[in-house]
Amino acid sequence: MPVATTRITVNAKTYQLPTQATVIVCVDGCEPDYLAQAVATGHMPWLKGALARGTGLVADCVVPSFTNPNNLSIVTGVPPSVHGICGNYLYDTATNTEVMMNDPKWLRAPTILAALADAGKSVAVVTAKDKLRALLGHHMKGICFSSEKADQATVETNGITDVVQLVGKPVPSVYSADLSEFVFAAGVRLMQVHKPDVMYLSTTDYIQHKHAPGTAGANAFYTMMDGYLGQLDAMGCVIALTADHGMNPKVAMDGTPDVVYLQDWFDAWLGAAAARVILPITDPYVVHHGALGSFATVYLPQACDVAAACAKLQAVKGMEVVLTREQAAERFELPADRIGDLVVVSERFTVIGTSKSRHDLSALEVPLRSHGGISEQRVPLIVNRSLPGLDTARRFRNFDAFELALNYAQ
Amino acid sequence: MPVATTRITVNAKTYQLPTQATVIVCVDGCEPDYLAQAVATGHMPWLKGALARGTGLVADCVVPSFTNPNNLSIVTGVPPSVHGICGNYLYDTATNTEVMMNDPKWLRAPTILAALADAGKSVAVVTAKDKLRALLGHHMKGICFSSEKADQATVETNGITDVVQLVGKPVPSVYSADLSEFVFAAGVRLMQVHKPDVMYLSTTDYIQHKHAPGTAGANAFYTMMDGYLGQLDAMGCVIALTADHGMNPKVAMDGTPDVVYLQDWFDAWLGAAAARVILPITDPYVVHHGALGSFATVYLPQACDVAAACAKLQAVKGMEVVLTREQAAERFELPADRIGDLVVVSERFTVIGTSKSRHDLSALEVPLRSHGGISEQRVPLIVNRSLPGLDTARRFRNFDAFELALNYAQ
Known part of the structure; x- marks a missing residue:
């Protein structure tokens, strides 16, 4: 009888298999100051406690500080030089065309998610917009769907169906905070019903593109998020929270885009x-x-x-x-x-x-x-556990999230 | 009969004497985004028009991005290497003591204000806090007082008395937005009554230390300022607006100071x-x-x-x-x-x-x-006039304010 695997190696990095339910959250456009202002003013009671009990680090995301390169860095554990996704959009010199980079054909590296599934762990992925779904779920056995197309999820394509019934919420508009709330609500319901070993939740930055840290619009979003993360924590999950990129105002003094x-x-x-x-x-x-x-x-x-x-x-x-x-x-x-x-x-x-x-x-x-530059490179990297043995002096990246959650927090 | 002087040279820079009433405004802690967010949301109608008709530049302040070094740079036209004021506070190696840098004995260069007065122009200076008054008014003939001690102004020391009566407002608390409003209100009354050729107004950053750009607290301050600047503009003044430094949140994700x-x-x-x-x-x-x-x-x-x-x-x-x-x-x-x-x-x-x-x-x-770093170096440099002949590709400093107002805007 073979000895059960306890670790996997993906893109030359080794990860322990999880022994507790583990949730990696990528909060789109989550400049750390959103959390700071919300916690300071009492809008994130769960996070305040999690930071006191656990580990709060500031990490660097990948530049360009865009959604696709960073989500793929997080789920592969390596930068775009390895996984190949360097934008949401590129000029394909082979065909002389400009194309979206949503197709898995552009992906040059396996994901940690797929490797965890191959190692026998149950995996679930929920992303706000459907554009990321195919990349995140590439070669992955398990559940993988988007809020945007939650009503179209099938067992064959998404590993699950009847998502809207499961979540108990209608499919939200693609331009809404609800699109992200659906991700968290689905995450909580999945953890209650399907109990995945590993879950990856990825939101959209609709709110962050409109509301600055500390404003009512931002605080309402983070209060919503805080409630769902509190529920996952109460179920015993290891939670690692990071972001794909930060967010800054991009206007000249006359208020128009600079x-x-x-x-x-x-x-x-x-x-x-x-x-x-x-x-x-x-x-x-x-x-x-x-x-x-x-x-x-x-x-x-x-x-x-x-x-x-x-x-x-x-x-x-x-x-x-x-x-x-x-x-x-x-x-x-x-x-x-x-x-x-x-x-x-x-x-x-x-x-x-x-x-x-x-x-x-x-x-x-x-x-x-907006975002994209070095000025949006700072992102949170928070784990709701103390992480014994971690060298906190090193430079952290958002794509260290799986390493921290699997190798230090279990 | 001697030919009337038309220019002065101060700290190796030459300035035309003003032919129109000229007001230089240093808005303490005025990160450009305060203006951008306020203008974008309709809170600064005068500034919106002034930017469209005039000139809106972003300049670099002096690092350390603190009040004293920058106010003194603006009124001398040169950096601290020339004028000597490199902080609000320093370690005096000669006496082995740590002392405030408010005493004019630390000042190594003459001010443009004093030189304008010497050239026969009437000059008025109003500063929010009294700590700056002695430095700004050093060797200057004219009016020079602070909001903080407006009720103590004497002709002998300040070139004016009965300021509270002139302004029609009580002396405000040193920790208030009113301290800055008093500066603007006094500026308008001085321009109505005393009609100085040159006026320097310098506020305090009480509001900016508490309120982020775009928030209600910040917008209310900038609406107040906009109203007074509009009155000065309506009187025909050339107005050059800059800042001593920007302002940023300085908190960790748990909301406490980082x-x-x-x-x-x-x-x-x-x-x-x-x-x-x-x-x-x-x-x-x-x-x-x-x-x-x-x-x-x-x-x-x-x-x-x-x-x-x-x-x-x-x-x-x-x-x-x-x-x-x-x-x-x-x-x-x-x-x-x-x-x-x-x-x-x-x-x-x-x-x-x-x-x-x-x-x-x-x-x-x-x-x-707070402020002090390179991250607070960007400040506005706005003149309510087009500035023909100005090379807008050059690096601007906040201490170019007098140059722009006197040499390009008249």
């Missing part, structure tokens, strides 16, 4: 469409940010001097750092073959657009808040 | 009181920040290896940059003889304390907000 239109800038310099500016924040759901974030990649015409382009662009106001492909691949641990000749990061209050005519900002109901 | 107690750290390493940590934010009014900011200087014992201390301290979480005296003097344009062996700047969400036992945080009524 945008550098980079395609227009290159067109004026090199001629129309000579360079190709890619905004990896681009996704089908742009109403709350108008596809404006603090990160862009640029494909330059062959004759263009890359170093000269770097220097010229660095001098533009609002640019935090401009790197060559090689520099960016090294500094941000990105796949060099998918990021263009230049990587451009704008400052905390500035976003990058393509051409002015291509961004419809009419849907922005409140002053722009 | 403090590195640096004296304790050095005591643990080198022995009690071997090193001396100085917090240049220190002033007599500590209720709203507990003397916690993001900047410290350190005097090391003679035997201590400065480079080793730098490296060791740089590894402490929350440190943004640790510099030697020489490095800091060069990078931040500080007087090398007044800043200690090390200069320490903490990150955006972290503040530096001395010893835990020496900070009374019991008076903090809301989550700590």
Whole structure:
């Protein structure tokens, strides 16, 4: 009789199999100050206790500080240089097209979730938007569905059906805080009914794009979250909470978005469409940010001097750092073959657009808040357990969440 | 008959004498996002129009991003390396004492205000707290008083008396938004009654230490300010608005101040009181920040290896940059003889304390907000005029305010 496996190795990192129900939560756009302000003003009683009893760290997310690269980093335990997902959107040089990066064909590494399932653990994944579902659930046996398409979940595709009945809530609008509440509500019901060994919950940043830390709109969201996490804690779960990225206001003093239109800038310099500016924040759901974030990649015409382009662009106001492909691949641990000749990061209050005519900002109901840059790299990494033996002086990443939950908290 | 002077040179910079009434406003703690959020939500109708008609720039203040160094930089037009005021507080090596830096004996450069008065222009200065009055009014003929001691103003000392009657408001509490409102109200009354050629108004950051950009408390303050500036504009004044520093939340995720107690750290390493940590934010009014900011200087014992201390301290979480005296003097344009062996700047969400036992945080009524670091260096630099001929690509400083108002806006 074979000895039961007690650990797995995924992407060259070793994880203990869980002995307690373990929940990893990725709170989209959760700048740590959201938690700080909410806890300070009594809006998160569970978290206040969890931080006192457990472990509260601040970690660095992956740059570009976008949803897809960071969710995939968390579930693979490694940066985009290994797993390949370096944006929500990319320019596919093989086909000369710009495409969404939601298809698992772009994924170059197995997930910890799939490996846990293969090792015999029951796994459940709930994500707010369906765009992430296929990537998170790639090659994974178990439950995997989105709030957005909860009513369409089938046993064959999602490992579960009748989700709406299970959760007892209607399918929410894709532009709502309810989309995230559905994730938490589903997580609690799954833990009550299906009792998965490992659960991954991933929300959407609808609220964070609209409401600053400490405001009523933000505090209401975090109070909601606090209640559900308290329920999971009361069931005995190990909970590790992190975020895909932070969030900052991105407006000039006149209240309008502070945008550098980079395609227009290159067109004026090199001629129309000579360079190709890619905004990896681009996704089908742009109403709350108008596809404006603090990160862009640029494909330059062959004759263009890359170093000269770097220097010229660095001098533009609002640019935090401009790197060559090689520099960016090294500094941000990105796949060099998918990021263009230049990587451009704008400052905390500035976003990058393509051409002015291509961004419809009419849907922005409140002053722009967005992400993508180094200024949104700080994220929480909180575990509701003390973590004996952990070197707290090391640099933490959001993609250490599984390591902390499985190797230190059990 | 001598030809009338039309320009003055102060600290090697030349300024045109004003031909229109000119008001320079230093809004204490005015992170640009306060204006952005207030304008975006309709709370500053005058500023919205002024930005559309005039010039809105973002400038860098002096680091340490504290009140005294920046107010003195604005009124001298040069950095602390020239004017000598590098903190609110310093360690005086000559007398081996720690002292406030409010005494004009520390000032090494003449002010533009005094030079304008000497050139025959009428000058008025109103500052919220009295601590700045003597520095701002040094060797200046004209009106100079504080809100705090408005009822004590005499012609002999302040160039004016009966201020309370002039303004028609009682002397406000030193811990109030009213202290700043009194500055603006006095400015409007002075311009109506005394019609100074040049006026300098400097507020206090009571509101900014308590309220984040976009919140009701902040918006109410900026609406108040907007009304008074609108009155000055309607009187035909050239207005240049800047700030001494920005402001950021400084709390950990549990809502408590995120403090590195640096004296304790050095005591643990080198022995009690071997090193001396100085917090240049220190002033007599500590209720709203507990003397916690993001900047410290350190005097090391003679035997201590400065480079080793730098490296060791740089590894402490929350440190943004640790510099030697020489490095800091060069990078931040500080007087090398007044800043200690090390200069320490903490990150955006972290503040530096001395010893835990020496900070009374019991008076903090809301989550700590403070300043002092590089993360609070961005400030507005707004003029209610278009500025023909100005090179907007250059790096602007808050201490360019007089240059813009006098040399470009008239």
